[in-house]
Amino acid sequence: MMFAEVIIVAPRQVDDYLQEGIYGTRLPKQAERDKFLGTLRERVILALTIGQVMTDKGIKKLEEEIVSHPEAKMVFNGEIDSKFLEEEKRVANKYNIPYSIISDVEVHTNIGAVLHYDYAIDKEDIFMPEEGPAQEHEKDHKNENKFLYRLKKLFL
Template sequence: MSDETLDLYLQQGMYGPLETKPDERHLFLGSLRERVLLALTKGQVLRSKPYHEAEQAFKRNKHISLLINGELQYQSYSPYVKMANRNGVPFKVVSDLQFHTPLGLIIAADSAVNHESIYIQDDIFNRSVLKS
């Protein structure tokens, strides 16, 4: 076994297997861009009225999950959890203290869907750091 192979083996033993696209996974709360159906910024999740597009995504798609940024307070995302529960969609609160993302909520498929537009580009989105 070469030194390089041995080092890789030891690194994976200590820190876990290598992860594909780590920066993308940090941005999208552990998911990949190709799986995202809808992404809301933290500010959009804080909006008093939940987005209708989220309800549509829950109703129209199977084999999806709801990923929620753990930095948010429960009362801000509880309407989305209730929507997910009504539609039989599992959810997970993602807390990663090392990395911060401007996204507050992701609705992601179990496999690649490659949706071209995943953001609701309203006034709240336009004030976010994601604005291009």
Template sequence: MASDELKNHLDKGIYGTPLVNPEEQHKYLGTFRERCYLSMTVAEMNEPTNKEKFLQELEKRPEAFILINGTLPLEIQNQYIQLATKNQTKFTVVNDHVSEDPQSIGLLIAAKEAVNEPVIDVEEKYPTKQKEEQPKKKSFWDRLFK
């Protein structure tokens, strides 16, 4: 019995405390999906319209905090850090288990407890209005032979 406890203690010292659902925590910058209000990929962070959507979500969630991917270029990080400080929102730059891949998560607005938002992707949550398609003009032959 004592050797099992000793083995567990040594394992924790060597490998660290085991994580619950580590793949999900690595994907969501160290937190769980259920705690997220809004997510932006690295590619989405470069679009100026998404900054406005980010600010809208921050205004709705004063208790939230921000997680920023640490592998992003400093110019992009600084833009979102300035927006966070302007809104007096806590933020953390995460450097563990993150990547620069355009489809990986670049920014999260999250809570300390589960909020279970059904949609967190910025493009799905705040869709951009696309131009209505122009009615198709009838060709000369269509007009001639009604």
């Protein structure tokens, strides 16, 4: 006796057809592309947050990565005012790194700049650590613990 396998495929939602008609076919890993300003995470060399770009805290790291990857490209988040991108653009121009600015009012991300290739490199550590009040508090807490440990050791 033979059994036939029946696969039932749910019809696409009308909304899916409308979205595709308006915006085009969605690319694979669209959420990832939205986060990394149009590129995939596997292609990213360095991703700087909007805060790191606006305060120029990532300039040194950006320049180091550009020197190490002279064939890379840059993408900037169009939500950042151009006056905050001057240093990053200067560094990109200094090393002849092409860059573009991506503005998409419907997609919001905390990424301000991405240094990337057009192909996968699968770099593990692409983010520069945030230095802020949380890290400073953590350092103070560690130093306080060291002091208490030394004080206890002194009396024991």
